[in-house]
Structure formats: structure tokens, C-alpha cells
Amino acid sequence: MVERIARLAGADPRVEVGIGDDAAVLSGGLVLSTDMHVEGVHFRRDRLGPAEIGARAAAANLSDLAAMGAEPLCLLLSLGVPPGFDDLDALVEGVAVHEVALAGGDLSRAESLVLSITAVGTAVRPVLRSGGRPGDRLIVTGPLGAQAASGYTAPIVPRLAEGAELVGLATAMIDLSDGIATDLRRLAAASGCGARVELSDLPVAGGATQEQAACGGEDHELLAAVPAGPALPEWAIVVGTLTEGDAVSFLDASGRPRDLHGYDHFA
């Protein structure tokens, strides 16, 4: 489907970036991201309250805008609600906690709870996944593995300010939704580079293991490539470098590559 959508998007010159990045970019700098959040796949109602479900879903969408260096304009929310679910207000309050306007929505019956959110933003100079070059430093915006360690219940903070700060500095950027083990491969492949990360350089969130930091999903920290030279923001944590070639290596303390794989919602 991805290839099919990519071809269909390519048919309209007003779509400057279609599928394959964190968000679509239209001519004029409009940035659009859509995500579906499904009960039993992305969240469980016995672990999260409705406000937390709404807040997490919106955060994941806003994180896609952050990864483009975009400023949010509004959210659209479509809800499928199962029989007996009566916490719509709390769910909507959760979505609204990020203080981005909810411009519209739709409500339907469904078998299980489904939230589909579209985040709309603007970016004068959107940062794509594809601009990285060998030698660029790889940085992240915060500790990794907090979601896996918490059983995917810790609050998610979309890194909008950090994403905006990286505009003009980062050559490539992605949001860590499936773990750096997976998402670094995406950034490197889009940039036509390889990458090298020493696992001991990964910032491990409190309570998480190094494996969770590398492979856990939904952290929604940003991973960016920044050329050597310019000073980095003080919050930036350097985790590795982009390299020539196409090999993406995660090296353990003995310098041996580890075969790591991130989180897969389809697994």
C-alpha cells in the first residue's frame, strides 16, 4: 500500500512530500500527519484512563509534526466508540491537553475504541528524513525506553520546541515511535547513509534497560542528524554518527554489532 500511495501522491505537484516521512508536506508549507490508534493494538483500556488515551494519541500525532520542525495549527479527531463507552468528554479533554485547537471531528459506533487523529501544522523549512550526510552527528532529545519500561503508560511529551529549534541545524529528523533500532534505519535509508551507534551512548530512561532504550516503542523523542561543527542545543544527547555505505550498526561494549529490532505493531 505504501508504494501505491506514494505513486498516487506523486501525481499532484502540490504534494511536495508524500508518504514515507513523518508527515506530508504541501506546497506553501502545510504539514499533515494522520495516525490511527486502536484499542488492543496501541492501548488497553484496563491500563489507561480515557484522558490518558486521548493525550497519548494526540501526542503521537503532534510528535510527527515535531519531527518535521513544524508548528501545530490544529487537530482533527475521528472517534469510533464501542457500546457502553461513556467517557467521551474525558477523552476529548485528553486530546486537548496539548493546547492545540481541535478544529473538527467525527463520531461513529465501532466494536472497540478507535481514535484517528490528523495533525495540521506549518513549516517554512520542513526537516525531512532524507537530508542526512556521512559524518553528521546523531542526536536524540531525551532518554529512551521510558515507554517500554512503564508498560506504555508514561505520559508522552511531543518535542515541538526541540523540533523547531533544530530547523536550519538538522539535516534529517525522525520521531522515535518504534525504537531507535528501527527508526535510525529509516532515517539512514532515506538519507542514503549508514550509521553507527555505541549502545553505551544511548541515554537510558530511569527504570529501563539498554534493550528497552534501543528497541522500545512510543518514546516519541526526536532523532536528528546534525553536521559536525555547529554547537548543539544543550539538551541534545549525541548517540552516534551517520556513515558512508548503508550498514546501520549498534555496537556493544566490546565493539561487536548487536542485531536489534524495534517495536512492530503488526507483530
Next chain:
Amino acid sequence: MVERIARLAGADPRVEVGIGDDAAVLSGGLVLSTDMHVEGVHFRRDRLGPAEIGARAAAANLSDLAAMGAEPLCLLLSLGVPPGFDDLDALVEGVAVHEVALAGGDLSRAESLVLSITAVGTAVRPVLRSGGRPGDRLIVTGPLGAQAASGYTAPIVPRLAEGAELVGLATAMIDLSDGIATDLRRLAAASGCGARVELSDLPVAGGATQEQAACGGEDHELLAAVPAGPALPEWAIVVGTLTEGDAVSFLDASGRPRDLHGYDHFA
């Protein structure tokens, strides 16, 4: 939830029209509509093939743009797919049949098939539901009841050209998704008017009953209010008038009001 979203949308001046119209309007003329289409609620897989499901879902969203007099820019498609569903390509082809670029998407597992589509368009002068005035003629863009008569399997044509033609002519417009019995009430209420329709003036689609024409869902013809005076487009079918007050009456051949109610997906 509707009131809650409306209040949240009102918090940002860049959202000119939030929930309560066919689509949201942002400052600058961006028009956004989102809809969720759920298996067993909006469609059945034993009645429609995947391409038809995709085409109908996209048509419903594009119809919301048509009802604003907007020009489509792109679609975003989020899909929840149940185990064993392997017709993604056909589904996406169906969405693409309307020749509007698919700028992005998301794919998730789900218990049943769910399509969430966001339609993005532009309108220099969007036509809202709220501009109608007593004395305006009520017109529709085509025969009604075709969907109910076909068991909701007939192809849907979003009336984009007609919607665009009504910009500057119509004072109010809505797309007939739940039947004129319901949607005329919405337009009249938003315009602060009443309305009167002689049921014998409704254009009844071939094979449909007058009841289906008044109360059937998903026809997606446009209903517009046009002031007395200007010539109407030749395709326009006059079905009634907006009136003073707030009563919306559907009159039978003897001039007696009928108590009619449209289609309700929650019923």
C-alpha cells in the same frame, strides 16, 4: 463531545469555522474534513468490494468539501485492517478513483475494517450552513433516495463542480449525508430559519420511494439556499424555501406536515 470540541476550537483564532459545519475552515481558506467509516456501521464487506468501500468513503469526505464550495487539495487515509484482509491495494485504488492526491496514510491492525479519511481543500469564500435567510429557495443537486433504494451500494459522486458553482450564489449549503429530513433541519437551524418543503417537489431517484428520498442516508447530493432572483444553474432542482421562524415542515399532497426523520448511524 460536540460542544466540548466547539469550545476547544474557539480557543484559536486561526480556526475560523470549527465543528458544526460540513468542514472546518482555517484562516487563509484551508478547509478540512474528517470522517470515520466503520465496517458493520457504514458498510458491509459482504455487499461491497474493497474498491467500492474505498471509493464510497473518499466520496463522503470529498462531499464535505463540496458542501463548502471548496476545491480538493489532497486526502489522508488511515486504515485499520482486520486479520486476513489482503485487499489493501484495491481499497487504496478505490480511494484514488476520485483523482485527488493521497498525500499520506497510516496502517494499523484492527478488529474490523476501519477507514478514517481527512480531506483537505481550499476555498476563497467557503459557503457555511449558517448564511440562509427567509425567502431563499432551497435547491438540491440531484435525485434523492438512490442509496437507500440500492441498499447503500450505488456509487457516490461528490458534487464538487456543483458546490464550486454555488460559491457566491448560495447563502448556505450542506451535504445530504443523513437525508434531507435531518440535514435540512441542520441547515435551517444554523441559519436561524424555518423551512418548508412539499414532498411532491422532492426529486425521487429511480427505484426509490418518496420516503427514501426524504429520509435515506448517504446520497451526498448538496442542499443549498439561494436567494430569490438570480438564475439557478440548469441542474438545480428547487425543493422548497427557507421561512421565518424555526419550524421545518415537510408537507404531503394534502398540505399536511409529515413527521420525518433521516438516517441515524447511532440508531
